[in-house]
Every structure is written in structure tokens, then in C-alpha cells.
Amino acid sequence: MSGEKRTSDMVDVRYVARLARLQLTEEEIRSFEAQLAQVADYVRAIREPDVTGVEPTAHATAVRNVFREDEVRPGLDHETVMTNAPVQRDGLFLVPRIVE
């Protein structure tokens, strides 16, 4: 694989990182761009086989519409759920101000 990449294989790491809510350093952006260009180039192979009329597989087994009785059942209690909260106050998860 050459170092020169077709632009179609470039992954816009800066843009996608924003979508994924991930802050990256300039160095990470550079190295991911190079590594993921190789990966993107490699995975282009999936366009080779003829998939006309082929149904997509979302799920390997043919299970559909699994229902259960609509019954109230105990879940985790509030106190247990809050034990892992990084920051909490009065039984609530504390987050930075969302609306000014």
C-alpha cells in the first residue's frame, strides 16, 4: 500500500470525532487519519461482490418480535443506581448547566 491515498479513502477524522463526541489531539488526528485511510482502502473490497437483490443481515438468527407479558417487575432501586454516579446531589446526577 502506498503512502499516497486516494481522497475517497480519507476519513475526515476531525469531523467524525465531533460526531462521536470525542476530543482528539492533533497527533491522534494525524495518526488515525493515516491508519484509517489504510483500513478504509482495505474495506472497499466489500463493493466487489454483486449484492443486487440481496437482503441485508442485521442479525444472524431469524428471531423476530419477541414479546413478553406487560407486567410491572422490580428494577434496580434508586440508591443502587446512584452508587456509580461520578457527581450527584440530592439523588440526582449533576451535569454542567445546559440552558443559560
Place this chain on the structure above:
Amino acid sequence: MAGDLNTLTLHEAEERLARGACSSVELVQDLLGAIRERDGLIGGYLAVNEEDALKQARAADAARARGRRGALLGLPVAIKDVLNIRGEPCTCASRILRGYVSSYDATVVARLRAAGAILLGRTNMDEFAMGSSTEHSAYQLTRNPWNPDRVPGGSSGGSAAVVAADEALAALGSDTGGSIRQPAAFCGCVGLKPTYGRVSRYGLTAFASSLDQVGPMTKDVRDAARLLKVIAGRDPMDSTSLDEPVPDYESFFAEDLSGVCLGLPQEYFVGGLDTEVEKAVQEAIRLCEKLGARIVEIRLPHTRYAIATYYIIATAEASANLARFDGVRYGYRAADPRDPMDLYTRTRAEGFGAEVKRRIIFGAYVLSSGYYDAYYACAQKVRTLIRRDFHAAFERCDAILTPVTPTAAYRIGEKTANPLQMYLGDVFTVPTNLAGICGLAVPCGFTGEGLPIGLQVLGPAMGEPQILRVGYAYERAAGWGRRKPWRSGGAGPAKEAP
């Protein structure tokens, strides 16, 4: 000092417990001794709770004295740290889950408990099960018990290493693209990736939900059958778990393979396959033939698209699954966030390691507007073609024999610089997950350097009885499992790590 109890299989230990030749406390004490002796070098465990394990053992001994029986009563099992154990940390070998304590048991853990098993400790892995060498753990390196300069494989590398090093009788792992079978092959133990839906995923931290399965990692095939029987079955908490009866897998065992037809896919015996690995697998095939199996050539023509398909689907699902780590409800949170966006982006930047970030980025990319159809939608269609290949192949044979990996365990650090090279090593294992079928890794020899080689036995959906039967007959006839890294020329633990 550890005695010899740590070297037993689950069924051997069960037999000793049953006739009163040893107690569960003695079993646990011996394993704790082995862990103290060896795990400083191997690094397979992230945590061993000695006191709690002994407490569980005392309870098991007391229960046995009262006449209680259970498939795994008093038998210690190690758990990959991707499975939730109530009241214990579950880190997924990630910084982002440092300090997290599970508030419930994964269904497989609850089933082990119900069968009387002792939870011995939590094993190391690649962060969020993303990797093939356990080098992507945020906490520690795990070394291959056969040679400490080599990786144990991954992502269930800790589970494979502790089983191979006799620091556990057996372990649970998880397999999304080979993460049970490949480390089992690298460490010379048995690993089973069940049919998708055979085992509940409730409480298994999700990597790629349409591919993930929990399965046993053991010293022999009988133990894999026994452990699978305990953990398999429908679970109302996982709507993808299948409502099919769980058979007694050991009842299918036979000493020969008469009446069994085994398929050889020509696409798995190609360039890139190490000559020593190929030779060992060919010898295993000849032995199966001698045991009475009929061998047929089969075709799996879309094999060469499997890795590309896998890395699109697995990363896409991972990018969605890992969105839950946002620093709000649990796990790591970045200090002094200015606003919610700053909270999310810095928490994730500081909490995730490089490989996880790479996969989140790639997954978000293949799902992003303008690329979705070209990558994700297309990969889902190619996945159908790969599934159809296996459906057609299993019309002609009962099970398929292949190598587990193209090479034996590589050196620590050898592949970390080039992610794509690491991904390509999964070529023989990822198609199984894409097709949702089952696969078993069984030791089938050693390289000249003394590194284990694995034979893969693939079966159709719900084909666990036949792959375990094949694995059992082969293992029994071949006898590789009797070789230990500690006793008979394993290069590793005798010498110091570099």
C-alpha cells in the same frame, strides 16, 4: 506453594470433590498458591479476591456436606472483566470504568453461581474486547504462558492465559470476532464460541451486539461441554437468546468419528498461512479421517470479504454501544467540565484508549451521512452472502475444519503499530460471528519453538453437539492437552521475563 490440584480439569476436580479426595477450600487454596507463584509474570488476572473465594469455597464445602449437588459445586472459575458480577468492579480493562461497581449479575454469572461455581477473579482483556493480543488493556500486559515474550492473544487473553497457566480450572470469555478461539489457540487451551443466541448476553458489556457471545475457555473439551450446559439457554433479559432446549453435550461424545462428515474450505488453506500451522492442521485432519470421519472439500467463496465486512459492522455497532460512556451516570468523568459538550468530549478523550478511539471513529464514519450506503448497508448485504456460504456448506457436511489463526502467537509489540495487520490475523474466526454459527478451538500441536497451534471446528447454528463431539474425539486421540507449559519444555515460565 501450589500442589497439583491447580492442574486439574473441572471434571477431574469434580470427581475428587465427589469422592471426598479434596475439599473446595483446598482447591481454591492451591489455585491461589499457583496465582501467587505465576501471575506476577503472566499478568492474567486484574483482580483475585482471595478472601471472598475462600468464603465461597467454605460455603460450597458446607453445602456438599449437607448433601447439595450442583454441576459446578465448589469449582472455581475465572471471569473475563467484561461480565458484570454484582458488588464487584467491572472495568472492561478501560480507564473509563475505573472504580465502577456492578449492581447486578450477568446472566451467565448468575447461572454459574446457581450451579455452585466459585468466582475466583476477573481476567485481563483488550479494552472493551477490542483487540487480538490483550495489549490494548489500560491496566497491564498479559504474557503467554508458553513464552513470556509472546502475546496470549485476545481479546480474552487473560482468561486463556490463566487457564493455560493452571491459575484457574476454567474461565469465561467473550467472542465478537474470535476473542475466545484465538487466545485459546495461542495459549493451547480449548475455547468455544457458541451459536449467536445460545448464551444470554445480559450483563455482558456490549461491543458489537449482533456478533457478541459469551463462551467457555477450558483445559479440555469435556469441560467446555459442561460449562456450556450451565450457561446456555433462553433468558428473558436478552430477547436475542434462543428458546431452544439445552442438551447434555457430553452425551454426544464418542471415541470415534464414524458417520461424521467434515468439510475443508479451500479458502482457509491459502497464502499467509504459516507452514507449521498448516502442517499441524493437516495432520489433525488426517487423524479425524483415521477416526472414521469422511472428509469433503467445500467452498466458502465470500471468505475474502469477511474481515472488511466485520470491521465495518463491528465498529459501527461499537460506536453506538460506547455512546453510553458520557461521564454522567457512571464511570470516569473529566474534571471541571465547562458545558455538556466539553464533559462528553473530554471524558471520552481521557477515558478511552487508542484502539477504542480508532474503532469509534471508524464506526461513526461508516454510519455517517454520505457513507452509510457505501459501507454499512453494503456490509450488511455481504454479511448475508457469507451466511449463505455456510448454509450451503453445511448441506454437505456436519462440521468444518480450519486453522484458528494463520500463525502461532506473535511477539509482544510486533503488531501494535499497524492496526490493519492485527485485524488481518482474525481472518479465520470473524466469518463465524458474521454467520452467527458456532466454533470450537482445540489444541492441535506445537511449532518448533514450542508455541501452541489451534484447530478450529465450525458447526451450523445450534451445532454445538457435533463440534464438541468432533473436538472430543480428536483431543482424545491426539493427546496434546497433556502437555503443560510448566512441566514439559514450554519455553516460558522457567525463565525470567525480559
